[in-house]
Amino acid sequence: MSRFRKTLLRKRRKKESLFKYIMGVLHLWFGLLSGLIIVVVCLSGCLYAFKNQFTDLLNKEKVFVKATETPKKTPAEIQINLEREGKNLTGLTISNDPKRSYVVTYQKDNSDVATYYDPYTGKELGMGDTNLNQFFEVVLDIHRNLMMGEVGRQINGVAILMFCVLLLSGLVLWIPKKWKYWKQAFTVKFSGKFQRINYDLHNTMGFYAFILLFFMAVTGLYVTYPWMKNGLIVSLGGDSISGxxxxxxxxxxxxxxxxxxxxxxxxxxxxxxxxxxxxxxxxxxxxxxxxxxxxxxxxxxxxxxxxxxxxxxxxxxxxxxxxxxxxxxxxxxxxxxxxxxxxxxxLHQQFTTLVKPLHTGEILGLKSIILYFIVCFIGFSLPVTGFIFWFNKFRKAK
Known part of the structure; x- marks a missing residue:
């Protein structure tokens, strides 16, 4: 037990400022308390980020069409063609990508139908396969509330709050003491022993991913806590919604x-x-x-x-x-x-309009989704590398 207590509340180092000492202790405590939740949230976020891409891949024969020299059917032509078949067009999604199909929705015999449509040939390609939808609904439920309803949502919220403190305290701990250590702070020494590589990965990758991870955490808290939503709206020039x-x-x-x-x-x-x-x-x-x-x-x-x-x-x-x-x-x-x-x-209404794609990385399309995936994977790895670093100290403590 003394070993455990010693690793949880280390002594203040010589010439270490009180502020940095407190940051170090908080970083350890909050990391141990929230680490497992952060791993689950980040991993589920990594999976959910590619929902649309996986869905398109599952329906690739319907989503993607062969671009030809034949002019695309105009919306009016599509409407007329469907009316000839007794179908009342109710909606149409037109892609500006020449290799993607359209999505048409229509009513026939009092039934609503959504189907892919080849704009070059004028043929319906069929309804999309939705087998992955249930899987991604479970992933989203895990990401939002650990499949535990409101209780899980609050647990997630507290863990993300701790994660924000972890990121800020980690940045404080990352700052090198002397100029000669700055190069080391930006690189990973892969030629070192496992513990050194593990420490460098935790230290360096955490720094590189800091801004986006912090942004993801704050936009996630926006959905969870009214006070965070209110604070962000007010800071962007909107009226307070508290009271x-x-x-x-x-x-x-x-x-x-x-x-x-x-x-x-x-x-x-x-x-x-x-x-x-x-x-x-x-x-x-x-x-x-x-x-x-x-x-x-x-x-x-x-x-x-x-x-x-x-x-x-x-x-x-x-x-x-x-x-x-x-x-x-x-x-x-x-x-x-x-x-x-x-x-x-x-500005505050622009932010509320975009808060979801800003949180998920969809805001810039595939390139930002890939970037968010990498950053989210780093977020998933930080509790793991941090725990390994702490456990090694715990094992060696006397």
Whole structure:
């Protein structure tokens, strides 16, 4: 027992500052307390990051098509072809990648169908295989709450809070004492013994992954804790959502806005009932005037609940190539009724719009997913290398 206590509460080293000593002790304690949870969260995050890629691979014969010199079918042509078969087009997702198929949704015999569609041949390729969905739902449940509901969610939250302290204290402990040790702090000595390699991997890889791991942790806490969500929104220029009166006021305001929008749509449906519908080409031309760029485009057609066309695009025309969502609605005559453009939102709303892809790494597409996977794998390895380092000290302690 004395050996265990000695490794948990070491003596303060000569010339070691009190601050660095406290950081070292906290780093050890929090690492031992949260290590297993961090391993599970990071490993499940590594797996879930590639959900879309695994799904595409499972459906590769439907997702990917052979690009030919034949012009692609226009949305209007697709709609006409489906109507000939008694199918009412309700939605269409158009990829800007010439080697990817479209996704069409339609109603036939009161059933909703979503299927892949070859834009060159005009053939339906069939519905997607969803066998992996259940697996990834379990992975996501493990990542969010360890499959333990609200209790697991709170355990995860506490562990991630500890992980934030671990990252900050680890950065303090990483800082070399003298200039001559700086090169060593950035490299791994693979020619050394196992314990030295293990220490260098923990020390150096932790430093390189620090910023992204800390960002992942904070965006994860944003979902778990209202105080974190409130703090981030306020720091980005938004209004505080803490306090019962404010929350009620916001809820009432949001309800009023939704109710007003519903009334407007119902009035619009009645007013335009006798008006002829604009062609799909006109709808898309008017949409392109507001969103004048090529991108992955989703079209939702009017239905009994919503009398408007909804056009969504993923805008990547920025220096990072980040995927930023824009959306507009148009009435049946082609008049633009509402715009929800990313760059017109205040900073705190931009952040709340992107918090999920920022957390998962989807924000820049495959390249950022791969980067997040590497960083998340480093996060998975840190508790392992840290425990090995501590256990070796525990084994040698007298």
């Amino acid at each position: 019962v009166s404010q929350e009620n006021q916001e809820s009432n305001s949001a309800f009023d806005a939704i109710f007003s929008d519903m009334l407007n749509r119902q009035n619009e449906k009645a007013e335009l009932k006798e008006e002829p519908s604009a062609s799909l080409e006109t709808i898309l031309q008017n949409a392109d005037q507001v969103l004048p760029y090529e991108a992955v485009t989703t079209i939702e057609f009017p239905n009994k609940d919503n009398p408007r066309f909804v056009i969504s695009k993923i805008n990547t025309n920025n220096w990072l190539g980040a995927m930023l969502p824009d959306q507009i609605t148009l009435d049946k005559t082609g008049v633009v009724k509402s715009k929800d453009l990313f760059w017109e939102k205040p």
